[in-house]
Amino acid sequence: MYSVTVSDHVMIAHSFRGTVFGPAQRLHGATYTVEATFRRERLDQDGIVCDIGRALDVLKEVLAPLAFANLDELPEFAGRNTTTEFLAGVLHERLKARVRDGALGAGTAGALASLQVVLRESPVAWAGFDGPL
């Protein structure tokens, strides 16, 4: 199985609800370094998994609504804890939708097997979501 990974980052504010979060219940923030790994059984005729420039663009595109945002105020996250792992799942879903819409090329959409999204929140903690495309 081949794979290509692209990375970008985003800076956000948010707070969590639930005693399990301790001091992170307060409004705080994070720099997330985000890695998206696209997997594919065979390379296309150009010898690639997908266009790496387009993959970087699509990643930036799905990160844009989070960039310099207070996630507590985004309607789509109302009533949810925007934990690192939750956001990994959300970004997986949004990247998947963009891929299906042809953002990486019409031929690529059907050829990709799966996608892993990893968000690094600090030198000692990161989270991810891995699933089919």
Place this chain on the structure above:
Amino acid sequence: MYSVTVSDHVMIAHSFRGTVFGPAQRLHGATYTVEATFRRERLDQDGIVCDIGRALDVLKEVLAPLAFANLDELPEFAGRNTTTEFLAGVLHERLKARVRDGALGAGTAGALASLQVVLRESPVAWAGFDGPL
């Protein structure tokens, strides 16, 4: 599949027996950066794989007996080469036992699917163990 990774480090001394180890048969040491990745199919009601603070505590707890230790003198490793991959397996087993004992919460124990442990020993070499929880 969702995942959460926590990381810590430990500094140890040890030596190996067997000509395959060359100069590493001498007493030497290592700084191991240790990463533990917990995987889970669905997030819990708080939106997490597990309590990241507790995960860091449990990792520190299983690393404590190795911290500033000469592994050659630890009875549980008598007659064994404490290679990086061997230690990854040992830490997997110990983390698994702690998780089953409820160290990450009673509900979390049953919900976690698997655990990967990686030990980085130098910029050019690391090892791991991956298995079910």
Place this chain on the structure above:
Amino acid sequence: MYSVTVSDHVMIAHSFRGTVFGPAQRLHGATYTVEATFRRERLDQDGIVCDIGRALDVLKEVLAPLAFANLDELPEFAGRNTTTEFLAGVLHERLKARVRDGALGAGTAGALASLQVVLRESPVAWAGFDGPL
């Protein structure tokens, strides 16, 4: 000149005032990885620049008021933009005060020559302050 560096991290929320900041005028946040480098002309009788454990403790201590905080609400920063470089200066000042108070040992305080503080805010941007102790 000898030096010893210790590192920790902190997650905060804040916003900036001034058109120069563009989208960073909105409430957002950051994970800051903070590095404090203590410099000294000669090692002490134990062969150290300073007690590395104590240095890590003092760093954690000065970071505590920022941990999981919204810097916009901290009275001491009222009317100031808590930029990465500004925070580097603040942490330098606070570490300096703690060192002078003997937090690294009475003998160490007078022997240290200078201190550099670096805050990494993303993979592509960091800032620092370097000055005498």
Place this chain on the structure above:
Amino acid sequence: MYSVTVSDHVMIAHSFRGTVFGPAQRLHGATYTVEATFRRERLDQDGIVCDIGRALDVLKEVLAPLAFANLDELPEFAGRNTTTEFLAGVLHERLKARVRDGALGAGTAGALASLQVVLRESPVAWAGFDGPL
């Protein structure tokens, strides 16, 4: 499953054919940091997945033909785009052949389950190939 990873790097020149590559159609180059992860169900009698020194040697050996080379001039790549993912596949194949030839020891060859090769081309892009041994 146990794993051991070794890493090395190589500096190459090349160009790509196809409009999908944009400016990378021009002759340019890359530093590839290459990681090879060998996986094995059980450790051998020495407590290892494979001899880490030999693994580093074999990795250096398969990288040697690429070191300081213009890949456009290597006959074996004629008519192919030497993309990062393509090279990951090539290195997987060559490492596999060397393992089967006994380069990691006769006993190790049959015991290894799979191999992942990752090439990091920049801080924001990397690619890999993962397959059985």
Place this chain on the structure above:
Amino acid sequence: MYSVTVSDHVMIAHSFRGTVFGPAQRLHGATYTVEATFRRERLDQDGIVCDIGRALDVLKEVLAPLAFANLDELPEFAGRNTTTEFLAGVLHERLKARVRDGALGAGTAGALASLQVVLRESPVAWAGFDGPL
């Protein structure tokens, strides 16, 4: 002294003349991760060393002529070995010129004290140039 650092990267091909370069006399290439550190005695009224967004833009601007280029073919480098340290000096000079032209703002140009440029060419080698602005 305050400082702000921004980072970007560029992928190039080149070759060297001189037996000291060994195999690097052949046409090869590199991914350079480039870090530019701007230093300033006091922060401006916004609390910054310089506009970090503009600094990233200016860095990208001076890297543009090198991006996906064969440095052997650039007229300005004719007869020169484009070593990592040489390129650090060139980028220092070009960034200095852009700063003086007001690319970081008219007020910033006169206030900056010095600039360090570092190019990382591999995990085990990097080079830099540090000088006044």
Place this chain on the structure above:
Amino acid sequence: MYSVTVSDHVMIAHSFRGTVFGPAQRLHGATYTVEATFRRERLDQDGIVCDIGRALDVLKEVLAPLAFANLDELPEFAGRNTTTEFLAGVLHERLKARVRDGALGAGTAGALASLQVVLRESPVAWAGFDGPL
């Protein structure tokens, strides 16, 4: 001022004497990633600070006596605490001697201005020595 840095690593065992060291008084060990930065006012006729291949060789050479060693047993360190900062000073001295002996070339010896040695012992602690050549 130009600079070139080369990096290597070494794995050692040692123990410290003095209550300031706490648990590090026990026999333990470390992986040290070692960085040597050579500085020079002007580049030589080849466009370099020094031959990077030779610099890597000289670094490996001075690290060789420490490789896979128990520093407590090395006669030259008898009665000394082999702290990270102390070792940085020792390696500075040994590299300086090798440079003066012409290990980087006869012409280079006199042209180099200074040398910084940094040893990274863990993700959160490193130390260095910086001085003239």
